[in-house]
Amino acid sequence: MLSLVVDGALAVLLLAALGVGLRLLRSLRQLRSDDNEIERLIDALDAATERAAGALDGLRQTAEAAGQRLTGELAGAQRLLDDLQFLTSRGDQLADRLEEQIRKERPAAHRSPPVAAAAPPPPGARAVDRTADLERALRTLR
Numbered sequence: 001m002l003s004l005v006v007d008g009a010l011a012v013l014l015l016a017a018l019g020v021g022l023r024l025l026r027s028l029r030q031l032r033s034d035d036n037e038i039e040r041l042i043d044a045l046d047a048a049t050e051r052a053a054g055a056l057d058g059l060r061q062t063a064e065a066a067g068q069r070l071t072g073e074l075a076g077a078q079r080l081l082d083d084l085q086f087l088t089s090r091g092d093q094l095a096d097r098l099e100e101q102i103r104k105e106r107p108a109a110h111r112s113p114p115v116a117a118a119a120p121p122p123p124g125a126r127a128v129d130r131t132a133d134l135e136r137a138l139r140t141l142r
Helices: 002-105 123-141
Strands: none
Touching: 002 123
């Protein structure tokens, strides 16, 4: 009878081991399935990384081209600025010379004596007076 109890206990233990083995087999199959899924995800991530690297290279090339274009435009703008400064300087010098010549050629009678605490002339009057002076000076230069 003792052998029958031991055989029964052994059979129960074998059935339990069989159940644990089947659960382990299912878990291993799931792990292999997950392993395949992980491998596919890794491949997709690798492809996405390669596309991103290609996009970054394209972006870098575009940025370099834009930088070179901006450098060229900046150099052109600097040349234009230098030209404009030169022309402005020359224009100021010519205006000063013309004004000096007008002062020299203007008769003393046309010069108005300084008026103390007088109201300033209307804004358009001085411009008209200067325009007439410039026209006279230009006529004398011809």
